[in-house]
């Protein structure tokens with residue numbers, strides 16, 4: 285996407301001062317304006333909401349003119365064309381790829397949830413390597429951004445996985461960009477600033493491990509529950525808009541406790557509750573089964589609900605020795 289035509293000051297109403305304020309808020313292009321939306325623009329510029337809405341609408345019109353954004357009403361064939369631009373990244377496990385219909389999708393948010401040790405972080409590390417594989421091997425020959433909120437990103441593990449998969453570990457490390465998020469506001473800020481990082485580094489995968497942890501500790505107790513859900517909802521929508529606008533895959537993790545009352549109801553309630561559930565495009569529940577891990581696709585619009593078995597080893601995630609894909 286050409287940078288010049290998306291420059292902020294090509295838009296009527298944005299002078300040098302306004303431009304600088306927007307850049308300070310991490311809004312670099314007209315596309316960023318529409319991704320962040322009027323509420324945030326009003327905040328960044330100290331404008332009233334009405335004026336910010338007008339600016340965002342202008343940005344939208346310009347993007348539609350440039351063919352960078354869909355019109356509000358489009359034909360089904362245009363929707364189909366956009367969906368054909370969706371690409372897939374192999375997870376490194378054939379079983380898990382099959383469950384996902386060929387791998388992790390761009391233009392979507394895929395959520396892995398499960399209890400501690402169920403393999404969420406291992407999947408994230410593996411994807412940072414597999415996204416770099418050539419296309420004929422299931423990758424996109426592109427880089428990854430890892431937003432680390434729990435301090436569990438380990439370059440050593442990337443080296444191990446890359447070597448085991450026959451890639452040059454030094455080169456692989458170079459193409460993983462790590463951002464540590466210190467709190468939920470910082471986490472949002474980082475995602476808001478992703479646009480230029482994605483463009484300049486040919487990024488096709490963004491990880492948020494964990495998407496929910498900061499929100500969980502910052503909004504404790506019932507009185508703040510509604511606010512937490514609202515902020516989390518806002519965050520998840522930002523992810524989805526960014527995924528669609530830049531044709532990248534977002535993968536988020538969410539820790540859940542294995543409930544003691546597994547015999548009644550859903551044993552797998554994610555911490556983010558329904559807000560995360562309804563914003564993620566795909567949700568995969570992970571559980572431990574001795575040395576294996578079992579993944580289950582939960583309420584996907586077009587995948588049948590079924591399970592896949594994978595293991596954790598030096599290649600990150602992998603298929604068990606004897607192929608035992610489980611069907612439900």
Ligand SMILES: Nc1ncnc2c1ncn2[C@@H]1O[C@H](COP(=O)(O)OP(=O)(O)OP(=O)(O)O)[C@@H](O)[C@H]1O
Nearest residue numbers: 398399400401402403404405406407539596597598
């Ligand atoms: N190099 C390795 N080889 C094989 N298994 C490994 C390796 N590194 C980690 N593991 C396994 O991965 C598991 C931990 O998984 P992971 O860190 O992905 O859990 P998680 O779902 O992210 O948990 P949490 O909710 O605590 O973040 C451990 O059981 C560990 O045995």
Ligand SMILES: [Mg+2]
Nearest residue numbers: 404405436493
């Ligand atoms: Mg983890």
